[in-house]
Amino acid sequence: MVDNPDDPRFASRRAFLRSGLVASGAAALGGSLPARAETVGNPANLPPNVPDWSRFLGEGVGVRAYGKPSQHEANVIRRDVEWLTASRESSVSFTPLHELDGPITPNGLCFERHHGGIAEVNPTDYRLMLHGLVEKPLIFTLDDIKRMPRVNRAYFCECAANSGMEWRGAQLNGCQFTHGMIHSVMYTGVPLKILLEQAGVKPNAKWLLLEGGDAAAMTRSLPLQKALEDTLVAYRMNGEMLRPENGYPVRMVVPGWEANMWVKWIRRIEVGDQPWHHREETSKYTDLLEGGKARRFTYVMDAKSVITNPSPQAPLNHKRGFTVLAGLAWSGRGKVQRVDVSLDGGRNWQAARLDGPVWDKALTRFYYEFDWDGRELLLQSRAMDETGYVQPTKAELRQVRGVNSIYHNNGIQTWHVRSSGEVENVEVS
Amino acid sequence: MSRFLSFLVTSGLAAVTATAVAFAQTKPIPQAPRDLGIGRVATPEEIAGWDIDVRPDGVGLPVGKGTVKAGEALYVERCAACHGEFGESAGRWPILSGGEGTLSGHDPVKSIGSYWPYASTVIDYVRRAMPYGNAQSLTNDELYAVTAYVLSLSDIIKDENFELNEKNFTSLKLPNEPNFFDDDRETSEKAFWKKEPCMTNCVSESAKVVGRARALDVTPEEGKGPKVE
Numbered sequence: 001m002v003d004n005p006d007d008p009r010f011a012s013r014r015a016f017l018r019s020g021l022v023a024s025g026a027a028a029l030g031g032s033l034p035a036r037a038e039t040v041g042n043p044a045n046l047p048p049n050v051p052d053w054s055r056f057l058g059e060g061v062g063v064r065a066y067g068k069p070s071q072h073e074a075n076v077i078r079r080d081v082e083w084l085t086a087s088r089e090s091s092v093s094f095t096p097l098h099e100l101d102g103p104i105t106p107n108g109l110c111f112e113r114h115h116g117g118i119a120e121v122n123p124t125d126y127r128l129m130l131h132g133l134v135e136k137p138l139i140f141t142l143d144d145i146k147r148m149p150r151v152n153r154a155y156f157c158e159c160a161a162n163s164g165m166e167w168r169g170a171q172l173n174g175c176q177f178t179h180g181m182i183h184s185v186m187y188t189g190v191p192l193k194i195l196l197e198q199a200g201v202k203p204n205a206k207w208l209l210l211e212g213g214d215a216a217a218m219t220r221s222l223p224l225q226k227a228l229e230d231t232l233v234a235y236r237m238n239g240e241m242l243r244p245e246n247g248y249p250v251r252m253v254v255p256g257w258e259a260n261m262w263v264k265w266i267r268r269i270e271v272g273d274q275p276w277h278h279r280e281e282t283s284k285y286t287d288l289l290e291g292g293k294a295r296r297f298t299y300v301m302d303a304k305s306v307i308t309n310p311s312p313q314a315p316l317n318h319k320r321g322f323t324v325l326a327g328l329a330w331s332g333r334g335k336v337q338r339v340d341v342s343l344d345g346g347r348n349w350q351a352a353r354l355d356g357p358v359w360d361k362a363l364t365r366f367y368y369e370f371d372w373d374g375r376e377l378l379l380q381s382r383a384m385d386e387t388g389y390v391q392p393t394k395a396e397l398r399q400v401r402g403v404n405s406i407y408h409n410n411g412i413q414t415w416h417v418r419s420s421g422e423v424e425n426v427e428v429s
Numbered sequence: 430m431s432r433f434l435s436f437l438v439t440s441g442l443a444a445v446t447a448t449a450v451a452f453a454q455t456k457p458i459p460q461a462p463r464d465l466g467i468g469r470v471a472t473p474e475e476i477a478g479w480d481i482d483v484r485p486d487g488v489g490l491p492v493g494k495g496t497v498k499a500g501e502a503l504y505v506e507r508c509a510a511c512h513g514e515f516g517e518s519a520g521r522w523p524i525l526s527g528g529e530g531t532l533s534g535h536d537p538v539k540s541i542g543s544y545w546p547y548a549s550t551v552i553d554y555v556r557r558a559m560p561y562g563n564a565q566s567l568t569n570d571e572l573y574a575v576t577a578y579v580l581s582l583s584d585i586i587k588d589e590n591f592e593l594n595e596k597n598f599t600s601l602k603l604p605n606e607p608n609f610f611d612d613d614r615e616t617s618e619k620a621f622w623k624k625e626p627c628m629t630n631c632v633s634e635s636a637k638v639v640g641r642a643r644a645l646d647v648t649p650e651e652g653k654g655p656k657v658e
Contacts, residue, residue, distance in 0.1 A: 086520065
């Protein structure tokens with residue numbers, strides 16, 4: 001069985017699956033359907049033949065005690081860009097957005113960003129310390145946290161540097177790389193407000209310091225107001241315990257705000273009266289503007305969207321006919337209200353269809369269905385949120401921010417679709 | 430186009446868009462009694478072991494001291510392999526110095542000397558995260574010494590006999606501090622709240638491709654990726 005993508009047999013099989021288009025069949029079907037290519041692996045599996053899987057027993061229960069995706073989906077993985085960072089332990093891997101649908105990201109595909117590698121925390125020895133400007137400094141075990149009142153909320157988590165490589169122009173050819181530093185999962189956790197109430201916050205408190213238990217001891221300053229509003233101390237994602245790479249056993253969830261604030265492996269929360277100005281809010285995660293000044297504490301992720309299919313890693317192989325554009329939209333300021341789609345590089349727009357739940361500060365799925373005549377397309381999507389914020393073009397964004405800010409690039413993405421169905425990341429005038 | 434298709438494309442979808450249901454997920458937070466009786470009091474010793482943060486006003490500075498000179502030896506031994514002898518970086522590791530006067534240019538270089546607003550960030554960060562791979566291993570005296578040396582690489586401290594300690598630390602100022610300002614997007618980018626975005630003939634001439642990702646060819650190849658077992 002070949003389920004290792006590094007195995008040459010796998011590569012050739014994939015290539016065969018992709019190129020093995022046969023233009024037969026369709027003609028025999030008669031006039032109602034246009035000639036259409038069909039992908040064929042092994043003809044012995046196709047009607048009128050009966051494939052092996054219809055005849056012989058498969059593996060029984062328990063063989064796959066923790067289930068994994070089909071071996072044929074082995075290419076659906078997080079990927080990284082090797083030249084981006086000096087070390088794998090302080091680096092990023094990207095969510096394969098073009099291989100997913102719906103509004104929820106599977107746990108094993110959520111992008112990773114670590115500053116000191118994955119902390120392997122033993123849950124028995126996990127402790128959360130809460131101290132500073134409080135009546136009573138406290139320590140919680142994992143069991144303590146799990147005993148508290150809890151809520152379930154789906155939120156997107158987007159790295160502020162998502163699309164950061166694209167400020168100066170189209171660079172990476174695939175939405176996994178241009179937009180893949182985002183995921184959206186259903187968290188189970190305790191509102192931070194409840195934890196703070198246990199300790200009793202003093203009246204002069206204004207800020208919190210969030211600190212991770214990893215080898216980078218990641219810290220960020222969080223305004224107390226946000227802590228009381230909707231911040232969670234979460235321990236589950238999509239029902240199961242957090243994955244180690246996503247902060248097991250406990251992480252912060254700071255809805256709508258840049259992912260760097262969602263401190264993983266949270267070990268300590270200190271209550272104070274001013275921000276700490278730590279490395280991740282000075283050297284990093286500040287937005288350098290034209291003229292040399294820098295904006296800081298730019299927490300909110302502005303409304304943004306991207307067409308995930310087609311995109312450079314997911315070409316339009318059917319060449320022409322009924323076509324579904326699928327994409328994701330989100331806003332750190334609230335719910336997505338509307339998404340428009342353009343086929344001509346932003347000259348004309350049509351409303352897309354939002355489908356599935358439209359949650360506050362979560363990924364929202366949109367579709368646009370049309371009949372493609374095989375013409376070249378310049379695809380764009382434009383999100384609008386419930387505050388009336390409209391996702392700007394890249395040109396509009398550069399005009400107010402320059403090209404040096406690295407972070408918070410929420411400009412409209414363009415995909416060039418050729419008649420062949422090939423797709424490329426481009427910029428248009 | 431089949432009847433089904435034209436229905437989808439022309440009418441049905443618009444109606445669905447207009448009535449897309451927004452699900453609220455902000456039900457009120459459960460009303461917990463103020464004191465759940467969960468958790469225990471943290472002792473001063475426990476807090477002291479983990480409370481390592483330092484603020485610009487000096488709150489959190491550990492007691493200790495070290496000179497630039499002492500720091501140089503330490504830096505060469507424990508930091509230079511990655512950050513370069515003068516903070517210029519070895520290979521692709523982060524730089525720690527240089528770049529003064531580049532922030533408004535085409536290729537800004539953000540270092541402690543050129544960009545960082547506060548010296549306290551250096552001692553806080555080195556204390557919590559450096560040397561990379563052996564974090565929280567420096568003694569307080571080593572921490573002051575190596576911080577003094579790192580700051581001397583950006584001429585924040587000029588005398589190699591200068592001894593940095595918790596009492597004189599807040600006298601150090603970094604030149605770029607005045608160039609930071611708080612998030613003002615809701616006013617400076619007010620134009621992005623458009624309410625009614627343009628839908629037809631938004632630009633007069635037709636779109637031209639002016640840049641392509643393929644021209645750069647830096648995208649990792651399909652099929653290449655970390656091993657999955």
